[in-house]
Amino acid sequence: MEHLTDEAAMDLAVAAALEGVRGANPLVGAVLTAPDGQLLAVGRHRGAGTLHAEADALAAWAALRETDPQAAAVDPAACTLHVTLEPCDHTGRTGPCTGAVRAAGIGRLVYAVADPTGTSGGGAQTLRAAGLDVSGPTGHAGSLALTDRWRRARAAGRPFVTAHLAQSLDGCAAAADGTSQWITSPASRAHAHAVRGRVDAIVVGTGTVLADDPRLTARDDDGSLASVQPVPVVMGHRRIPAGAALRGHPALAAGEEPLHVRSHDPAEVLAAIAAHPGPWPHGRGGCEHLLIEGGPTVLAAWIAADLVDELHVYTAPTFLGAGLPAVSGLAVDTLAHAVRWTPDSAEGGPVRPLGPDTWTHLRPATAAGKE
Ligand SMILES: NC(=O)c1ccc[n+]([C@@H]2O[C@H](COP(=O)([O-])OP(=O)(O)OC[C@H]3O[C@@H](n4cnc5c(N)ncnc54)[C@H](OP(=O)(O)O)[C@@H]3O)[C@@H](O)[C@H]2O)c1
Structure with missing residues (x-):
């Protein structure tokens, strides 16, 4: 069984994000871990109009919990969601990621890079205000490189x-x-x-x-x-x-x-x-x-x-x-x-x-x- 440090979890989130294609939307990856660092789920953004990486990882975990009693026994409040980009706080073609994270009852969020967009940013602040333990932006190098040109544009x-x-x-x-x-x-x-x-x-x-x-x-x-x-x-x-x-x-x-x-x-x-x-x-x-x-x-x-x-x-x-x-x-x-x-x-x-x-x-x- 895989046990990840915060850094290793973010590296894995970057690797997941890189499976996507570049374009109008940023490449984003997310990894959910248990309190001991055990890997629970991996998610990524798969293109415009599809689930964001956070929601994708949470959906994968929800599916796992339906079939795996061990996964179902894990307390979400003790879990950490690692995301390469700050979760969005607005409703676009999909709902806000802050809402998905709160609805899943996740207790801790680590994000690497602040969202530079006026419309989507502010997710970290919203989740802090909702009582989550939020760390970031951590400046994780791989996450910065993932979206450097997208953020510049x-x-x-x-x-x-x-x-x-x-x-x-x-x-x-x-x-x-x-x-x-x-x-x-x-x-x-x-x-x-x-x-x-x-x-x-x-x-x-x-x-x-x-x-x-x-x-x-x-x-x-x-x-x-x-x-x-x-x-x-x-x-x-x-x-x-x-x-x-x-x-x-x-x-x-x-x-x-x-x-x-x-x-x-x-x-x-x-x-x-x-x-x-x-x-x-x-x-x-x-x-x-x-x-x-x-x-x-x-x-x-x-x-x-x-x-x-x-x-x-x-x-x-x-x-x-x-x-x-x-x-x-x-x-x-x-x-x-x-x-x-x-x-x-x-x-x-x-x-x-x-x-x-x-x-x-x-x-x-x-x-x-x-x-
Ligand atoms: N293999 C490929 O991927 C590919 C792709 C496209 C084209 N091509 C080939 O490329 C050849 C055409 O080359 P090209 O260089 O003439 O094509 P181009 O880059 O499409 O056009 C150049 C023309 O656009 C204008 N222009 C626009 N911006 C410019 C700038 N910053 N500086 C200078 N001029 C600018 C100028 O014409 P004005 O006098 O009208 O301003 C210039 O002569 C054709 O043989 C074509 O088959 C190959």
């Missing part, structure tokens, strides 16, 4: 930003003549379409619109339109051609112009997206998760502005020789100025085969270093 009042890059083995995003459809395999493209289905908006540059004429829709494996579609956004000064495929995007009302931000500045794109009335997918009131799909010039601009929170790299086992660099225009003149990334363990690990390709999941090394 929240603090800046901007969406969480995912960037996508499909490249050859020799780091090209297109062949010398500009052709890039398709460098990567159907398996990689299916993954990329699943990501499109999770986000609220997709940004591409005018160069990509003119070279590839992308539809910017999320599509299922059989090519049919997914039920939820991201809002297409174009940045750059050149005009979107009258016959561009994205003008027929299902997120646009009949006759509605795509959101075209005539700027090279990612901050201006964020401002335009924030001012856009929507409608936004996923039942959200605004854009909370943004995907940058390139091309190489646009990707460099978002990376240079430190506005990419995670990077999905799809690498095909192909050489393109004198092709277009996958990221074009980053001001790196010497190794000391290299833009470094670190493996992201979320979503099942940082490296995965996708058909013949390799998917690499990264997050900025700068954020990890600062925590």
